[in-house]
Amino acid sequence: MEGLAFYALCYLAAAVLAVIVSQRVGLGSVVGYIAAGVVIGPVFQISIAGSGYLEQFSEFGIVMMLFLIGLEIDPQMVWRLRGKLLGLGGLQVLATVGAVAAAGLALGFNWQQGLLFGFVASLSSTAIVLQTLEEKGLLKSDGGQASFAVLLFQDLAVIPMLACIPLIAGSGQGASSGHGDAALLENLPGWASAILTLAAVGVVVAAAHFLSRPVFRTIALLGLREVFTAAALLVVVGITVLMSAVGLSPALGAFLGGVVLANSEFKHELQNDIEPFKGLLLGLFFMTIGAKIDPEILLANWLTVAAATFGLIAIKALILLPLAWFFRIRGPAGWLFTLGLAQAGEFGFVLLTIGGDRGLLSPPTVSVSVLIITFSMVLTPLLFALSNRIVVMLERRGRHQRDADQPDAGTIILAGVGRFGQIVNRMLLANGYKPVVLDYRADVVDNVRKFGVKSFFGDAGRPDLLESAGLAHAALLIVAIDDPDRATEIVSYARRSNPGIQIIVRAYDRLHHYKLLDAGADRIVREMFDGSVQAAGMALEALGMHPYEVEKRKIVFVEQDTAGLARMATLVDVDTPAASNPEFVAGFNDIGKVIENAMMGYRSGYDEMVARGWNASDVGSIHVPRSGGPDRPS
């Protein structure tokens, strides 16, 4: 217990410190984790003490990452990007593998090692690049979309690469490192194991497709958040165990499971639940990588590392740039694409680790290679800065068309599709606007999805869910939930995180109206007000009042009430209870004087307002029937 707590302390402290520093400097968390590993590795001997256990644990990070990547895959988007995905991604991977393998051979490595280097070099850092593109708001731009397509292809290409390494390592070598994965299949004939393997994949796909929805919905209806988190983890761990049992890559299984669940309404909820675990475990993984780096090796080989790092970036960039040009990603987008993807990525560590385990590479070679990948990742922010520079230069020369690289226009988020939000949703849809809908009732979400609306299960009050729904780039947020305090929280969070967004919100009552105003809402609707006015109008009509007279009286009533509401806004101090705010109390008695008088029976003021505009200028004697109005100037 003591040992475990001590490791946890070291790990968490180093992670927090190093990641904070690394993020501040703009290097991203991956570099921070590796640096933390470098520091604590030698000091606490983590690499030796229980490193096997730690590594196995941290490999869950990779599995979860692939699960999340699978979740991110929207079949429609993949179809839209198919040309870039297969053409651009495929050519990039093939060309890089070829070029780096050739370079490896020229430097005296054998072909297996060259091929492994090629695999490692062909992959870019999904974590760093997507994070950076997202931060800069460039993900939806031409260059960003091309980068995304290539990264997606690379992530998919990892799977055959992982399968390839044991093959090229040869059956004789590295038998020592077997995790005992395929224990179940060892004694079976080839065809039986093949059937079993296929069956396992089938089980994952079928379970994710048919079983997940009812199970998740049941859990969601229970309303126990931690059970949902547990279920999400269960999915990933279950897939891992099943895949390991049949000797397949757990990462592949997790990816498949993710893809199948990508279209589920629980997608955002799953993402949000797995994300922190993935982050921490992936961090642990990067730290174990860092812990394996021997500073002495770096000092002894710094020239090799530096040369290889720049060589790697140069080769990748030289392949990416012409490919981009060929696929009509030119100008600023082309440079963003080329320099953004020129580093090696986190999957390189995985490949190197396995290669080392299988005896393909010697431990010092693995260490040097890890250093090269790390430095290429560290240089990524500089590469993005460089692409920015080039874009500025291009702009000065005016050689490219403007607005080629703009982020997308922005979306509508509708929080809550209950009795209120449903109508908002229907009217928006009828007018050709498709909002992203959030609601915490799974059955409601299900219902809305039938109309092809992007709707997601989850508590709209959770900032991460709002962010996943695209709050940062949304143009309009409509808060239609019935919990007043939650609504206020959402409004103030949204206003802080996206100052330019328009916010329309449903208010519970007058006081809530003022709180929402204070929280930063643009337009506020009192949920009961309009319906009540309608009912009152119907009552007047039923009592025999002329319908147009009723309409005018409704309009004046609403105007007076709204004006009173606005007048009062200046008197409200949301932090002081209304009853103990003398100014508010005085003002409350003052609002809507006209209506209040009319309510007391003194209707002349109200009548005058209603009838204004149809008073004859020269009214004759009383007994004379009157008609007409100002049909002549007086």
Add this chain to the structure above:
Amino acid sequence: MRVLVLFAHPAQRKSSVNVAMASGARQLGGVTFVDLYAEYPRFSIDVDREQRRLMQHDVIVFQFPLFWYSTPALLKQWQDLVLEYGFAYGPKGKTLSEKYAIACITTGGSKSDYSEEGGNRREIRNFLYPLEQTAGLCGMEYLPPFVLHSANHIDDTGAQLHIRAYPQLLAALRDDRFDLAALRQRPTFDSFDLTDLVRN
């Protein structure tokens, strides 16, 4: 003939003559009476329904108080929406041709106000010219308007005379007892002229 009365008055609580006229018309059998402000208090006119009504009648009566030398806003809205191209006018818009249009109006100004020498410098028929031309463009025959001047000052006898004359006028149109040839000779007519124009 089938008679349709389109009544437009936004402030009926203040009207005596028009509302009294309207109630006479409403009670008349064989005449369709429509209170436009009651049917469309939010100005959202049902165009199909209004066009069907037009097709089902031969005489369209526009009853309204004159506001700023024109129809009340809703009646203008009615014209804008209902008299569609292809329905009321245009090469294929012949639906209203051969029908009659007649305006039955009240004015605040006196008969002398509505003369070349008066404050308004024109006779009343001139102010209704947009309506007259609208009817003409739709292929309808525009009949001289039925007018009550000084509706704000009229004594009770004059008011009652007009209020009683109005349903008689509508009934005469309905029963084809109206001497249209004689009517066409006049610029406008009022309750006193009615005895000369209606056959018994």
